[in-house]
Amino acid sequence: MTTSRDESRAIFERAIEHTRGLSPATFDQWFGGVQFDDLTDGVLSLRVQNEFVLEWVKTNFLPTITDKIREITGWSVQVAWTIDQHLEAPIANVPQMPPVRPRSLVVRSSTNPPAAPASPSAPVAAEPRAPAPAPAPLRRPALPDDLNPKHTFATFVVGPSNQLAHAAAIAAAGGGGRRYNPLFICGGTGLGKTHLVHAIAHRVLGERPGARIIYVSAERFTNDFITAIQHHRMDDFRAKYRVHCDLLLVDDIQFLAGREQTQEEFFHTFNALHGLDRQIVVTSDKYPQNLERMEERLVSRFSWGLVADIQAPELETRVAIVRNKAALEGIVLPDDVALYLAQVIRSNVRELEGTLIRLAAKSSLTGRPVDLAFARAEITAATPRAQIMSVEDIQRAVCHHFHLRSIDLTSKDRHKSIAFARHVAMYLCKQRLKVSFPEIGRAFGNRDHTTVMSAVRKIEAQRDTDPQVRAHLEALERKLAGDS
Numbered sequence: 166m167t168t169s170r171d172e173s174r175a176i177f178e179r180a181i182e183h184t185r186g187l188s189p190a191t192f193d194q195w196f197g198g199v200q201f202d203d204l205t206d207g208v209l210s211l212r213v214q215n216e217f218v219l220e221w222v223k224t225n226f227l228p229t230i231t232d233k234i235r236e237i238t239g240w241s242v243q244v245a246w247t248i249d250q251h252l253e254a255p256i257a258n259v260p261q262m263p264p265v266r267p268r269s270l271v272v273r274s275s276t277n278p279p280a281a282p283a284s285p286s287a288p289v290a291a292e293p294r295a296p297a298p299a300p301a302p303l304r305r306p307a308l309p310d311d312l313n314p315k316h317t318f319a320t321f322v323v324g325p326s327n328q329l330a331h332a333a334a335i336a337a338a339g340g341g342g343r344r345y346n347p348l349f350i351c352g353g354t355g356l357g358k359t360h361l362v363h364a365i366a367h368r369v370l371g372e373r374p375g376a377r378i379i380y381v382s383a384e385r386f387t388n389d390f391i392t393a394i395q396h397h398r399m400d401d402f403r404a405k406y407r408v409h410c411d412l413l414l415v416d417d418i419q420f421l422a423g424r425e426q427t428q429e430e431f432f433h434t435f436n437a438l439h440g441l442d443r444q445i446v447v448t449s450d451k452y453p454q455n456l457e458r459m460e461e462r463l464v465s466r467f468s469w470g471l472v473a474d475i476q477a478p479e480l481e482t483r484v485a486i487v488r489n490k491a492a493l494e495g496i497v498l499p500d501d502v503a504l505y506l507a508q509v510i511r512s513n514v515r516e517l518e519g520t521l522i523r524l525a526a527k528s529s530l531t532g533r534p535v536d537l538a539f540a541r542a543e544i545t546a547a548t549p550r551a552q553i554m555s556v557e558d559i560q561r562a563v564c565h566h567f568h569l570r571s572i573d574l575t576s577k578d579r580h581k582s583i584a585f586a587r588h589v590a591m592y593l594c595k596q597r598l599k600v601s602f603p604e605i606g607r608a609f610g611n612r613d614h615t616t617v618m619s620a621v622r623k624i625e626a627q628r629d630t631d632p633q634v635r636a637h638l639e640a641l642e643r644k645l646a647g648d649s
């Protein structure tokens with residue numbers, strides 16, 4: 166069967182449309198970085214920005230796409246990939262390869278704009294590299310003493326904000342997929358970094374009870390090190406961390422800031438384990454390059470494997486987390502309350518969980534059911550207004566300021582003054598609520614997240630150059646703060 170390029174592109178587009186329906190958020194995030202080159206005689210040629218996108222798309226989308234193409238054309242499709250770092254991604258959050266360090270791979274699950282491309286196109290073979298070798302044989306069991314039994318993969322809710330870190334954590338636990346060493350998980354407080362690290366340990370222990378796992382906070386590593394020096398037990402310390410360890414999990418590495426001697430020791434620990442191909446997982450509240458007072462050689466090693474960040478979860482993920490937590494704790498939580506909690510507590514899962522537990526405790530003390538009225542009253546009393554602001558509050562303030570109807574902001578009306586007010590509202594949502602671009606898009610008449618990104622960028626640029634725009638923003642900021 167021979168087809169023209171237009172026909173084959175149409176076949177490909179039908180196939181990927183089918184895939185988009187299966188998982189729209191993931192699709193946008195990943196498939197946006199793939200370009201169709203050709204489909205001729207059963208060979209589908211695709212161009213991707215980097216190897217990680219290639220592997221992800223290949224694992225998650227390709228089977229469905231090739232099945233669909235087979236359904237349409239009868240071909241058993243083979244895929245030829247080209248890695249092209251110059252490829253302009255239509256979707257801004259496609260993961261980027263870092264420009265200089267050849268062995269590192271930085272993946273952002275965020276909606277941050279992509280970095281500039283670094284090197285020219287290079288065709289690659291269709292197959293991914295062989296899986297990493299199995300860890301060294303295990304000798305004696307070792308149980309990390311402070312693992313939270315509830316922090317498992319089963320209790321971790323996966324969404325676009327954390328799916329890369331989650332997938333990488335499963336791979337680090339030997340659960341398939343490419344294993345990156347080290348795995349560096351970074352993100353703000355209370356977003357699930359420690360949970361994932363514990364989940365890795367539980368999974369490894371479940372599957373290989375003899376595995377020698379060391380789970381330490383960087384603070385504990387420091388204290389162990391100091392104690393070893395004090396008591397002349399450096400040989401034991403080194404044997405423990407550099408030899409009798411199959412998996413090293415280090416939480417909150419930022420704690421090593423400025424601790425030069427501990428950094429030096431950790432550097433050698435890292436090298437020893439890495440040299441033996443033992444998995445190392447590190448968490449941090451910052452990207453490696455943003456770690457303060459950290460030796461450059463350590464920073465560079467942290468980026469050798471995979472840097473996966475965790476962002477604040479989207480609304481749907483927050484709802485799922487709060488429902489899950491309620492189910493785990495045996496709390497009866499109506500859907501409208503779950504949604505309300507997820508709407509008002511946006512940036513920190515720990516806080517979301519804490520609020521749920523507090524509500525449940527108060528409800529059992531007072532005998533009142535956890536219903537919407539109860540939740541609203543409790544949260545309003547306990548939280549400053551600014552923190553429980555919602556997209557609707559911002560839309561209301563913007564409409565009031567520009568004398569518009571609320572429907573104008575969600576309508577398709579592109580009149581200049583309405584479009585400007587809409588852009589301002591989107592900008593304020595991003596600034597104040599830290600909600601994701603897709604989430605904002607949905608609240609503004611189901612607009613695409615790229616539209617929201619460009620609106621926010623436009624206002625950011627005007628804010629710095631146009632005094633009138635700045636005046637509107639300041640007036641709105643005052644209004645929103647005044648509501649607090």
Ligand SMILES: Nc1ncnc2c1ncn2[C@@H]1O[C@H](COP(=O)(O)OP(=O)(O)OP(=O)(O)O)[C@@H](O)[C@H]1O
Pocket residue numbers: 316320321322323327352353354355356357358359360361450486514515518
């Ligand atoms: N995706 C998720 N699914 C389920 N629970 C989650 C998720 N993300 C976070 N949590 C829960 O939120 C709480 C805080 O998570 P965790 O302690 O892992 O955060 P962290 O990123 O390590 O924060 P910090 O940097 O402050 O140590 C934990 O109870 C954890 O179980």
